[in-house]
Amino acid sequence: MDMEFSAEDLAFREEVRAFLADNLPERLKEGARRTPGVFVEPDIGMEWHRILYRKGWVAYHWPKEDGGTGWSPTQKFIFEKECALAGAPGISILGLRLVGPVICAFGTPEQKARFLPRILSGEDYWCQGYSEPGSGSDLASLRTAARLEGDEYVVNGSKIWTTHAHHADWIFALVRTNPDVKKQQGITFLLLEMNQPGVEISPILSMSGDHEVNQVFFTDARTHVSNRIGEEGQGWTIAKFLLENERGGSCFAPRLLQHIAELERLAQEQPSGVNGAIAHDARFRDRLARTRLEAEALEVTELRILAELAKGRAPGPQTSLTKLLGANIGQAVDTLRLELLGYDALQLPAERPLYGNEAPEPVGSEMAQVAMGNYLNNRASTIFGGSNEVQKNIIAKTVLGL
Numbered sequence: 001m002d003m004e005f006s007a008e009d010l011a012f013r014e015e016v017r018a019f020l021a022d023n024l025p026e027r028l029k030e031g032a033r034r035t036p037g038v039f040v041e042p043d044i045g046m047e048w049h050r051i052l053y054r055k056g057w058v059a060y061h062w063p064k065e066d067g068g069t070g071w072s073p074t075q076k077f078i079f080e081k082e083c084a085l086a087g088a089p090g091i092s093i094l095g096l097r098l099v100g101p102v103i104c105a106f107g108t109p110e111q112k113a114r115f116l117p118r119i120l121s122g123e124d125y126w127c128q129g130y131s132e133p134g135s136g137s138d139l140a141s142l143r144t145a146a147r148l149e150g151d152e153y154v155v156n157g158s159k160i161w162t163t164h165a166h167h168a169d170w171i172f173a174l175v176r177t178n179p180d181v182k183k184q185q186g187i188t189f190l191l192l193e194m195n196q197p198g199v200e201i202s203p204i205l206s207m208s209g210d211h212e213v214n215q216v217f218f219t220d221a222r223t224h225v226s227n228r229i230g231e232e233g234q235g236w237t238i239a240k241f242l243l244e245n246e247r248g249g250s251c252f253a254p255r256l257l258q259h260i261a262e263l264e265r266l267a268q269e270q271p272s273g274v275n276g277a278i279a280h281d282a283r284f285r286d287r288l289a290r291t292r293l294e295a296e297a298l299e300v301t302e303l304r305i306l307a308e309l310a311k312g313r314a315p316g317p318q319t320s321l322t323k324l325l326g327a328n329i330g331q332a333v334d335t336l337r338l339e340l341l342g343y344d345a346l347q348l349p350a351e352r353p354l355y356g357n358e359a360p361e362p363v364g365s366e367m368a369q370v371a372m373g374n375y376l377n378n379r380a381s382t383i384f385g386g387s388n389e390v391q392k393n394i395i396a397k398t399v400l401g402l
Helices: 007-023 026-033 042-055 073-086 093-106 109-121 235-248 253-267 282-310 318-346 366-382 388-398
Strands: 126-129 145-149 152-160 170-176 187-193 199-205 211-224
Touching: 007 042, 007 073, 026 042, 042 109, 073 253, 073 282, 093 109, 093 126, 093 170, 093 187, 093 235, 145 170, 152 170, 152 187, 170 235, 187 211, 187 235, 253 282, 253 318, 282 318, 318 366, 318 388
Parallel strands: 126 170
Antiparallel strands: 145 152, 152 211, 170 187, 199 211
């Protein structure tokens, strides 16, 4: 495969760099840098969302006819890499990267006209109702039920690990509409408003003290039949389409390499307590170099996948491969960061947010203040979006034929 960028791609990279230099405020970079959670808070993420929306770049994974950019897979990679290098905050994937593409692919013209413009503009904030107590990796065993009464579905049950449900206006949820067929065949994909009687949100605090996830309870919650995406019983097909975007819709390597570069710089300054800087410690240097090589190998893998996508091939089991590798390399980076920062990394302030005028003073450095929070929160990265075991099973069955 040709690993070189074309002249057009190089020109696009310069355009992205110029845009980021002119439009990415320092306060948003600080907010992203000093957020230990998996997701940045909406005040940071949505400000960057709206900046990209005004530029017309916010929905770069959507079809052009639905408001997307029409970028090639290579341009998407370049954009994500340059955003990572510039320290841009992530934007919420729940609307733009998950339910948005589902509506683009499976929604009616009326559903597209109703929901897509408000996702693009950031007027509606979304959360995902997939996992349930007892139905995480075995998603097909979900029990939240919906029955049709007239022109409305009545929903009862609960969802768990629901990211940013406490901020959300809408939830997209898998529900069981037919208990008498094979479990994958009785599932339907519904959109429900969060601000209604019968929807209760219970916060779940992570080990780091961050409030990102929740449990959501539905007690006779209602949604109009026009808020069903696809047909009854088509939810499992739609869910698999969505999970391909969640598990492998991004390029992981650019941001990992940016974090590794930060550690390499810090290692030149951080004393080892024995003989000079930690960078002189052969054991630490070897582990850091090995992690960089793994991230660079992942980047090559992602570029190979991009080359396949550029030929018009649909994403498939390779999304499980990149998700598996990205999550595990990320955890290795977190561990190296703790070792590099030493005792300063033991701090775990209870205050939130850790950016802005009222943020607590860090011990040692800003990086040290969020290091333990990052480590604790990212332990979940090998579980959410499909655990390591699930990804390995997918790879074994669909790639290796085992």
